[in-house]
Amino acid sequence: MERGADARVTVHETLAARVLIGPGACDLVADEIARLGERRVLLVATPSAGTAAGRIADALGSRLAARFDRPAPHTPVAVTARAMAVAEDASADCVVAIGGGSAIGLAKAVSARTGMPQVAVPTTYAGSEMTPVLGETEDGVKTTRRDPALAPGMIVYDPVLTLSMPSGLTLTSAMNALAHAVEALWAPDATLVTDALATEAVAGILDALPEVLDDPSGLPGRGRLQSAAWLAGVCLAQTRMGLHHQLAHVLGGAFDLPHAELHTMLLAHVMAFNLPWAPEASARLNRAAGPDPVAAVAGLARRHKGPTRLSALQVPRDRLREVAERVVAAPYPNPRPPDVDAVTELLDAMW
Incomplete structure (x- = not known):
């Protein structure tokens, strides 16, 4: 659905998936x-x-x-190729992934090359398990594609995992999920369903994450956070990504660079960049996050004890304009049309 007065037709698609969620769900995989x-199962797992x-x-x-057991970030x-050789030698007919986005992305890549069904058991809040999206990296360039066949047919959520x-990964992974929900609110193909899910996901993450950071062993808080991240992942599956995700890619x-930490650095900056151009998203975020959603998100990001600036990740400042040029050359749909100077300024603020 294109936002605005000219919008007439809404198209909403739901991917077919079986979802198990709750304590002990992991024990039902077999x-x-x-x-x-x-x-003949190929089991892909992060360490x-x-x-x-x-x-x-x-x-x-x-x-x-x-x-x-050797998946890598950014697939x-x-x-x-190494995982494919293992799968072929074992005559595997199914792939089960357990871990974060690295394991789930690798399982998608194997499935895309073989047609094998997938079962995803996420241990973080990254959301990749809900999406028909695969990003693969070669020679320093990450290429993303979308195809319904890429989505796992079964997802198992167990908050015990x-x-x-x-705590650092809990924060950055939840911020990753929060970014999925926020970007869904200003996506050009957002629907009533994704608006509702994204608003609920934002409210759930902002409510549960501080509790989990204060009490990492609390299973109820972990369960609420995982459920909200699930909703955010559904939003990511059903809407197109914008500037935030493009910059992360x-x-x-x-x-x-580490994907979740990038989301944590980026989100408040991109929200400040986009929200004046996205009044409907801004209104929903105000209801879910309070009168200043940018400040609420930035406050959570500041709780991260790891790198909080691009300079801390050894990104050369003199290459920021090159990144902006690459973004502007093939922009993702975004409420504020990006230009090289504005994106460079955003990146410099992150640096």
Whole structure:
């Protein structure tokens, strides 16, 4: 739906997916694989999810064909090639991913090359598990594509798996999810459904995240935060990304930067850049976040004890204009049309 007086027709598409959510859901993965009728599982796991991956592997028993524990951020094609070799040697017919965006992105890449069904078990709030989007990196350039076939057909959310997340990752990953919801509010193809989900996701994340940061062991808060991140992921699946995500993709691909920390740095800056041009999104954010949503988001970002500026990530200041030029040359849809000077100024403020 194009926003504005000329809008006439709204198109809303919902991806087919089976979602299990709640404490203990991880223990049902093997049963779900059996229900699907798959017999040779490639298990992809990030190192941080090793213990939970071991439980899934044990439960799969003879259905476990192979395990790949070396996914990498931004889904490098060279890593995908190594995972493909493992999958082919094992004659895998299904891929299960457990971990953050690195594991889930790799499973998408393998599925895209083989047609294998996917089961995603996220341990962070990144949201990739809900989307038909795959970003792959080669020679320092990250290329993103969208195809309904890329979306996992089954997602398993278990808040128990998030209890071991360090507070820094909890914050940056939740900010990643928050960015999905915020950008959905000003997306050109937003609908009544995505507006409602995004508003609820923003309110849920802003409510639950401070509680989780103050008490990382509290399962109820973790559950609320995971549920809100799920809604944000649905929004990401159903709307087009804007300047915020484009900057994260370009910066991440060019300088091999951590995706969640980039979202944490970017979001308040991009909100300040866009909200004067997005009155409907601004009104919804005011209801969900209070009279100054930029300040609310910036306040959360400042709680991060890791890098909070691009300079701290060793991004050369003299290359910021190059990043802005790349963004403006092929812009994502955005309420404020980007120009090189304005985007460079935004990046310089982050630096």
